[in-house]
Amino acid sequence: MSTLPQPNLTREQGSDDSVPRQDEAQLKSWFIGSIDQGTTSTRFLIFDGTGNPVASHQIEFKQIWMEHDPIEIYDSVVKCIEEATKAFTGLGHSVSDIRAIGISTQRETTVLWDSVTGEILHNAIAWPDTRTQALVRELKKQPDADKLQDICGLPLSTYPSALKLTWMFKNLDKVQKTYEEGRLVFGTIDSWLLFNLNGKHNNVHVTDVTNASRTMFVNLHALDYDQTVLKFFNIDTKRMKLPKIVPSSDPHAFGQLDSGPLKGIRITGCLGDQSAALVGQLGFAPGQAKNTYGTGCFLLYNVGEKPVISQHGLLGTVAYHFGGSRKPVYALEGSIAVAGSAVKFLQHNFGFIEASHHISDLAATVEDNGGCVFVTAFSGLFAPYWIDDAKGTIFGITQHTEKGHVARATMEATCFQTKAILDAMEKDSGRKLTQLAVDGGMSNSDLCMQTQADITGIPVDRPIMRETTSLGAAIAAGFAVDAWKEFEELKEINRKDRTFFRPQISAEDRTKMYRRWERAVEMSKGWLREEDHA
Incomplete structure (x- = not known):
């Protein structure tokens, strides 16, 4: 069990004064x-x-x-x-x-x-x-x-x-x-x-x-x-x-x-x-990436004008094609089936919170996850695992487990899967991401984004x-x-007043937390057997 510190927020101006500005009134x-x-x-x-x-x-x-x-x-x-x-x-x-x-x-x-x-x-x-x-x-x-x-x-x-x-x-x-x-x-x-x-x-x-x-x-x-x-x-x-x-x-x-x-x-x-x-x-250059925390969670990494077929559990996809003389641009993608829908699960199925944006407040009532790890495999596990017989499983529950611990473990599940995807992307691309742009509902949570920075060891840019x-x-x-x-x-x-979350925990603590997550993933496999489909 490791304690994650409180969010470390900095706001930075994204504009470059050397670039001529267009007429704002006309825009x-x-x-x-x-x-x-x-x-x-x-x-x-x-x-x-x-x-x-x-x-x-x-x-x-x-x-x-x-x-x-x-x-x-x-x-x-x-x-x-x-x-x-x-x-x-x-x-x-x-x-x-x-x-x-x-x-x-x-x-x-x-x-x-x-x-x-x-x-x-x-x-x-x-x-x-x-x-x-x-x-x-x-x-x-x-x-x-x-x-x-x-x-x-x-x-x-x-x-x-x-x-x-x-x-x-x-x-x-x-x-x-x-x-x-x-x-x-x-x-x-x-x-x-x-x-x-x-x-x-x-x-x-x-x-x-x-x-x-x-x-x-x-x-x-x-x-x-x-x-x-x-x-x-x-x-x-x-x-x-x-x-x-x-x-x-x-x-x-x-x-x-x-x-x-x-x-x-x-x-x-x-x-x-x-x-x-x-x-x-504005992820127009190879090596830029974004992560969207919606119902699911989707990390796209720009690989340029030639497709990359992943060898490590990711998807090859088209990033965009703006037509004319421009060539199509491709991406590697890591898709997580359950992200915001896990928060909705706590809201609607367990009644832990009245509204999904209250998840951070509930998670903040405790200092850490209390030893809980929640593998949110409601639809199996997508990238980079592709385990269709996994089911949602919470490990580490004791008589001292509180709602706040489960709330933290729910947010951490998305952050751990994002780390697994980033590791796979580094192997496929040969390049380590230096910064992760984020958006989507869960990105509104300072606690969740600080957790993301801590677990990946990469600054998060919101x-x-x-x-x-x-x-x-x-x-x-x-x-x-x-x-x-x-x-x-x-x-x-959309460059001004972006918030940056920088890693605050040690590499040793990060590794310890991630190993526990990997054990939990292994233990969540095999819930559906061949005879269950007969």
């Missing part, structure tokens, strides 16, 4: 809208040219046990646009000052609909869903299964869209029938929303490269659907329509809003949410404006309409 005279469709809620924000949000609206939508109602998601987007626009015009601004709209979405979540009737064939199956565990084990036995990751960057796991689609083929008669009749349409949340926002009659069916790279159908090197992978999953593209793959920033490919207060405004940027956060953190996912989508949209033309022009955005 504040035009705007870009940003749809941010996440796992538990939808937001619409309107940013000015300096990257500051001037209006927003957020709606939480119903969780249906690892499924979402696609119509409810679309309706939440429409409502958010209406309410944020009302707030925007209420400030005296004009809709005509909004130059474009960007969109970021949860990624692997899978939607199927009928190309003729437009009927949704099943609820969207969300990215953390694990009902495909038995299917994954079955597919891993097929010839050439071990070669798939070299093609698409993703391992066979419950995570990618391909497994969710295959499960629906095998288990839903309506899906199978629609496929046999050649009327099945596949999409992730971005393509579903774009299809509806453009008006179904316009039949816009596209996805950007970042979302496409999460399906497992795409060759990471060619950035197009791969016939070897499609054949592996027994997919006939004559019977099922896949969305057209386009760059993340494009003046025309994503269409325009067909209705509502912003009717006619073009959608010119589209990114998967984690790529959007990397863009929003912006004052943490809507980086929405900002990234707005930046992608802005590049397509020449709001910005070079990354250099973004240097000032």
